[in-house]
Amino acid sequence: TFKERIFSGAQPTGNLHLGNYLGALKRWVALQDEKECIYCVVDMHALTILPDPAELLSSTRELTAAYLAAGLDPKKSIVFNQSRVRQHAELAWVFNCIARVGWMNRMTQFKDKAGKDRENASLGLLAYPSLMAADVLLYRATHVPVGDDQKQHLELTRDIAQKFNNDYSDRIASLGIGVEMAVGDETVSGFFPLTEPMISGPAMRIMSLRDGTKKMSKSDPSDLSRINLIDDEETITKKIRKAKTDADAIPSEVEGLEGRPEADNLIGIFAALTNTDKAAVLRDFGGKQFSEFKASLAELAVAQLSPITQEMRRLVNDPAYIDGVLRDGGERASVIAEETMHNVRDIVGF
Ligand code: ADP
Numbered sequence: 001t002f003k004e005r006i007f008s009g010a011q012p013t014g015n016l017h018l019g020n021y022l023g024a025l026k027r028w029v030a031l032q033d034e035k036e037c038i039y040c041v042v043d044m045h046a047l048t049i050l051p052d053p054a055e056l057l058s059s060t061r062e063l064t065a066a067y068l069a070a071g072l073d074p075k076k077s078i079v080f081n082q083s084r085v086r087q088h089a090e091l092a093w094v095f096n097c098i099a100r101v102g103w104m105n106r107m108t109q110f111k112d113k114a115g116k117d118r119e120n121a122s123l124g125l126l127a128y129p130s131l132m133a134a135d136v137l138l139y140r141a142t143h144v145p146v147g148d149d150q151k152q153h154l155e156l157t158r159d160i161a162q163k164f165n166n167d168y169s170d171r172i173a174s175l176g177i178g179v180e181m182a183v184g185d186e187t188v189s190g191f192f193p194l195t196e197p198m199i200s201g202p203a204m205r206i207m208s209l210r211d212g213t214k215k216m217s218k219s220d221p222s223d224l225s226r227i228n229l230i231d232d233e234e235t236i237t238k239k240i241r242k243a244k245t246d247a248d249a250i251p252s253e254v255e256g257l258e259g260r261p262e263a264d265n266l267i268g269i270f271a272a273l274t275n276t277d278k279a280a281v282l283r284d285f286g287g288k289q290f291s292e293f294k295a296s297l298a299e300l301a302v303a304q305l306s307p308i309t310q311e312m313r314r315l316v317n318d319p320a321y322i323d324g325v326l327r328d329g330g331e332r333a334s335v336i337a338e339e340t341m342h343n344v345r346d347i348v349g350f
């Protein structure tokens with residue numbers, strides 16, 4: 001079977017928000033003590049929106065600073081940016097020839113981002129999930145901790161791995177480089193693992209503070225809808241105070257959150273910040289008013305986020321240190337990446 005290995009990443013576009021922190025970063029940090037982890041700043045994905053070149057570099061450094069400030073330790077995990085390791089692009093090309101156009105056309109994120117004028121969207125935006133599959137499979141990662149919005153892309157990653165393993169099964173067998181793995185109750189052999197998403201817990205889908213039916217996102221035009229990692233204490237407190245809720249008191253049991261998406265979201269955020277679950281939060285706050293709960297939530301969010309913000313600000317002023325971390329991480333990532341690509345070139349016939 002495949003060695004357990006974690007891979008995840010985020011794009012260096014715009015500010016990180018509480019959804020990114022709770023749905024991704026905070027969970028990445030928790031994993032690095034027990035598992036082999038690789039965390040990437042996916043700057044090649046950011047090219048799909050053609051950012052200003054100087055801004056792309058500074059955003060890459062800023063996101064790296066956020067990773068480190070949140071607690072990623074470059075001694076425990078590999079931390080690097082994607083464009084440093086050329087094998088990402090090389091494997092993505094192979095996967096472009098494995099994946100089908102129809103698979104890409106079905107991706108809801110593509111439909112959202114391309115908007116109405118799909119003919120005019122970049123080919124890179126359409127092929128994005130193929131590059132994402134390459135990111136993950138270049139390290140033959142077995143698990144990817146992400147938010148719920150990435151579920152469909154992870155399914156596609158599995159489809160690509162499976163089709164590659166099938167299309168080249170004879171070649172993989174004759175080269176003797178197949179790895180046995182369980183698929184359902186069958187044991188099959190393949191070169192790429194069928195990577196599992198890790199999507200669970202109260203933070204898998206943090207919603208907008210203004211509308212409990214929309215996910216918290218950097219592309220939401222209302223800044224009141226999200227808490228940014230760089231927001232100061234006053235702003236965080238104000239946004240939580242203004243967060244939409246209904247007039248009812250806090251229920252004592254999880255069932256009482258049904259049909260109350262805004263209430264459910266705030267309770268979930270509290271649970272994720274305190275590493276508990278919603279039931280535990282409701283045991284403490286059931287029967288109370290949201291105004292009282294929001295004051296505690298604001299205090300908690302500020303206490304947890306402001307040390308990260310401060311450390312981020314400090315690190316951003318030390319680009320030489322950041323670049324050193326990325327260089328070192330890139331070198332370590334390249335060793336694994338080249339090992340995989342060496343085999344992939346053999347498999348496909350280069
Ligand atoms: P965005 O969705 O804001 O454009 P990214 O696509 O760069 O951010 O996502 C980075 C990581 O943060 C991914 O693992 C994604 O699943 C997670 N994430 C983004 N938004 C949320 C959210 N609202 N709730 C939970 N996780 C989220």
Ligand code: NA
Binds near residue numbers: 149
């Ligand atoms: Na996303």
